[in-house]
Amino acid sequence: MQEKIYDLVSFQGDRLARKIKNYLDEVFKDESEAILYYKEPDYATPTDILPTFTVCSKKYGIFVFIYYDYTSELLTEINDKFWIIKGNKTKNKILDFQDYCFKLDNDIKMPSNEIYEDIKIHKYVLFPLISSETISVNLKRQNVTLLFEDFNGYKLLKDIPEVNIDNEDWSKMLSVIQKSNILTKETEYIVDTPISNVRDAIAYNNQQISLFDEDQLDASMTITEGAQRIRGLAGSGKTVILSIKAARLHRKYKDAKIIYAFSTQSLYNQVTKLVNKYYSKLTGEKINPDKLEIIHAWGGKYSGPGVYYNICLSNGIKPLTVRDLYGYPDKFEEACNRLLTNNLKQEYDYILVDEAQDMPVSFFKLLEKVTKPPKNIIWAYDDLQTINSTKIPEPKELFGVNNDGSLKVPLLPSNDYILKKSYRNHKDVLMSALAFGFGMYSKNDFVQIIKEKSTWESLGFFVEKGLEFGEETIITRPTENSPNKIDQEFKSLPIVNKYAAVSTSEELEVTAKHINHLIYNELVKPEDIMVVDLQRDSKKRLATLQNYLYSNNILSVMPGLVEGAKDFMRENHVTLTTVRRAKGNEVPIVFVLGCEKIYLANSLYEKRTFRNMLFVAMTRAKGWLYLSGQKDVFNLFQEEVKKMWKDIQDGYYKFDFPTEEDFKSIEKLNLLTLDGERSEKLQNQADQLADILGQSDVSELEMFMDEETLKKLENLILRGKSKE
Incomplete structure (x- = not known):
């Protein structure tokens, strides 16, 4: 029997529950598929009780257990109407347990769950500290079984008929028990195969994932003390997991001060929406925003609440604005660093951080300073979405150390969750995005790489060979780690589509025609389409596209460019946006414009940045991807696609690992990009050098240089030529 004990804090102090669990382990020892849950599933009842254990058995159905720790001196009589406790009549508490079981039964039998098996719920009330001979029991109307201190000898399964739940109903039942169907199951628009259009394909794709995998379930449900870290690729469910965790913490600790x-x-x-939907399912209510705040990391007078902004106000400190920090490359980092010099109140019980890869280290140090012991900080990040590097710092660097050298925020291995499966992206989308992001199949643009085999495998890949300098490397992605297989059921539209244009105008016109076809011919909802533009003048370009769409009676929204930054996926509107605004969001169909930008970089730093932008844009797609650019330069893009495509469709990468010299350059770039101020300084110096060389007669300039400077320039030029 498998066990799912998510409330570790309660279970560790629950001696009687551990004793009962030992008994249940023995009862169900021969059922490998049976699952034991502690204090799950959670339902709101008038008395807010939870069962001690729920056991789901494929062979026998559902068993629900609750125990009461009364002794025979305290509890002397049980009947249908009341209990006698300390000589006084008290409401029959079994009625509360029956209320809970009634809710569980109704939830499973809800017609929209489409569970057709009549799954029985077997109910047990235990009194492990009372002998059956010392208590008066007179129950006639309660459909429960009472067990006492000799429960270990009870033959639980002796008279239980076998039901043998089929696989489909079993999966649906577990989805209800886990409550994963609350956030992932699409109930308004149900389709079956064969699929006739793209809208049906989108709905079908959404229907397929209504059950969390083990890693997702553990990460979302577990409540423990101390730090937790959640790592995974784009589409591995990090935001959903954090939303569930926030709702569950708010439910369990109503007075705790929590930040998301x-x-x-x-x-x-x-x-x-996610947090409220889950919390409402548990309680029937909305969250209390005074206790659970969902806020931006920075915030401001006009942009609204934020972690930094609220900490300043709470401590009587004037918050800094972007204007106050003019000249600093990472203004948020500088703002946090300055705030850290103050004595700050420890006022938060739990802090959950999404998109942690985009936060400066000073922000994490700030969180440590304002969080109460035992430092319940939970952060989730995607190693590959950060613009800075392929990994963020470890807890020691993020939060610092105490005077004795111990970690201020220790992270136990059991609280470090790695999500290997990417549910959002089709394998072809994810692997091509990563190949572009790293430059694996480009001629001279290898800008990122992972050297550690363990890191590749934590991301859901398998290293067949290589990872040595200059050697052929083969890395595969097991099919089970990319469950999105919509192209197997709907083959009319390729997963990845490409088109080239002779001008910006043509690129935008062709994009508008594709969108028009999807909406009017394939019946796709406008909010299921996102356009991400990589170019610098994206506001102007997207405004032109907006006009093209409007001429076809298609509405669109430009969050952060025209409308508010929070105004994503407005109903009946196509979303037009930039990479930075698109991060963290997902839609079934994504158009990425200006892909030729990755070949127009003037430096290794720019190549790295532009390729990372392309990776982020591509991985917004839950289904289909359209990539476009302007001819001539876009031909380089087409060539790179051609090199990688057969390998990717077969589920692997094959490339020559960078030489040791190139790898050192990449590592140096990793360090530089973590230091925004130094990077900006070096970029300015490089620009100045380019201006000098471009405006002067180099032969004359040479007469004013010393031998050492000339030698450095010569070595730099020779190194550049060797890479051509």
């Missing part, structure tokens, strides 16, 4: 922080403003509506 994020970097991308457009995430606000999505997270608020």
Whole structure:
């Protein structure tokens, strides 16, 4: 029997529950598929009781257990109407347990769950500290079994008929028990195969994932003390997991002060909806925003509440604005660093951080300073979405150390969750995005790489060979780690589509025609389409596209460019946006414009940044991807796709690992990009050098240089030529 004990804090102090669990382990020892849950599932009842254990058995149905720790001196009589406790009549508490079981039964039998098996619920009330001979029991109307201190000898399964739940109903039942169907199951628009259009394909794709995998379930449900870290690729469910965790913490600790922080403003509506939906299912109510705050990391007078902004106000400190920090490359980092010099109140019980890869280290140090012991900080990040590097710092660097050298925020291995499966992206989308992001199949643009085999495998890949300098490397992605297989049921539209244009105008016109076809011919909802533009003048370009769409009676929204940054995925509107605004969001169909930008970089730093932008944009797609650019330069893009495509469709990468010299350059770039101020300084110096060389006669300039400077320039030029 498998066990799911998510409330570790309660279970560790629950001696009687551990004793009962030992008994249940023995009862169900031969059922490998049976699952034991502690204090799950959670339902709101008038008395807010939870069962001690719920056991789901494929062979026998559902068993629900609750125990009461009364002794025979306290509890002397049980009947249908009341209990006698300390000589006084008290409401029959079994009625509360029956209320709970009634809710569980109704939830499973809800017609929209489409569970057709009549799954029986077997109910047990235990009194492990009372002998059956010392208590008066007169129950006639209660459909429960009472067990006493000799429960270990009870033959639980002796008279239980076998039901043998089929696989489909078993999966649906577990989805209800886990409550994963609350946030992932689409109930308004149900389709079956064969699929006739893209809208049906979108709905079908959403229907397929209504059960969390083990890693997701553990990460979302577990409540423990101390730090937790959640790592996973784009689409592995990090935001959903944090939303569930926030709702469960708020449910369990109603007076606790909790923050859910994020970097991308457009995430606000999505997270608020997810948290409220889950919390409402548990309690029938909305969250208390005074206790659970869903806010941006920075915030401000006009942009609204934020972690930094609220900490300043709470401590009587004037918050700094962007204007106050003019000249600093990472203004948020500087703002947090300055705030850290103050004595700050420890006022938060739990802090959850989404998009942690985009937060500066000083922000994490700030969180440590304002969080009460035992430092319940939970952060989730995608190693590959950060613009800075392929990994963020470890807890020691994030939060610092105490005077004795111990970690201020220790992270236990059991609280470090790695999500290997990416549910959002089709394998072809994810693997091609990563190949572009790293430059694996480009001619000279290898800008990122992972050297550690363990890191590749934590991301859901398998290293067949290589990872040595200059050697052929083969890395595969097991099919089970990319469950999105919509192209197997709907083959009319390729997963990845490409088109080239001779001008910006043509690129935008062709994009508008594709969107028009999807909406009017394939019946796709406008809010299921996102356009991400990589170019610098994206506001102007997207405004032109907006006009093209409007001429076809298609409405669109430009969050953060025209409308508010939180205004993502407005109903009946196509979303037109930039990479930075798109981060953290997902839609079934994504158009990425200006892909040729990755070949127009003037430096290794820019190549790294532009390729990372392309990776982020591509991985917003839950289904289909359209990539476009302007001819000539876009031909380089087409060539790179051609090199990688057969390998990716077969589920692997094959490339030559960078040489040791190139790898050192990449590592140096990793360090530089973590230091925003130094990076900006070096970029300015490089620009100045380019201006000098471009405006002067180099032969004359040479006469004013010393031998050492000339030698450095010569070595730099020779190194550049060797890479051509």
